Amino acid sequence: MSKIRFYLDENVNPVVVEQLARLDVEAISVRDLDELGDSDISHLQRATKMGYVLCTHDQDFLRLAAETTDHNGIIFADHYEATIGGWVRALRRLHGEVNAEDIQGQVKYISVR
Numbered sequence: 001m002s003k004i005r006f007y008l009d010e011n012v013n014p015v016v017v018e019q020l021a022r023l024d025v026e027a028i029s030v031r032d033l034d035e036l037g038d039s040d041i042s043h044l045q046r047a048t049k050m051g052y053v054l055c056t057h058d059q060d061f062l063r064l065a066a067e068t069t070d071h072n073g074i075i076f077a078d079h080y081e082a083t084i085g086g087w088v089r090a091l092r093r094l095h096g097e098v099n100a101e102d103i104q105g106q107v108k109y110i111s112v113r
Contacts, residue, residue, distance in 0.1 A: 055087070077111065
């Protein structure tokens with residue numbers, strides 16, 4: 001069983017990555033990869049290839065998830081409720097409670113208030 005690693009798309013504040021690193025939770029942002037503006041499908045494929053779960057506010061990923069289960073998982077939160085602290089708390093909790101294999105091919109809806 002392996003720990004979840006998080007890939008934050010461009011809609012999630014990159015400060016979340018910095019905060020998670022302080023908590024020994026592995027995360028990367030598309031900004032870290034210099035992939036801003038890439039297509040949603042490319043982000044999902046890249047996250048999957050790298051072994052990361054994609055984190056987003058973008059509803060387009062829900063459509064992609066409905067079309068394929070060939071991904072490491074998608075974590076979705078409502079943009080209007082999102083705070084940096086909310087993302088950090090939710091992802092840290094998931095990191096401690098859920099194995100990477102358990103979320104593969106699934107969408108997990110979280111509250112990030």
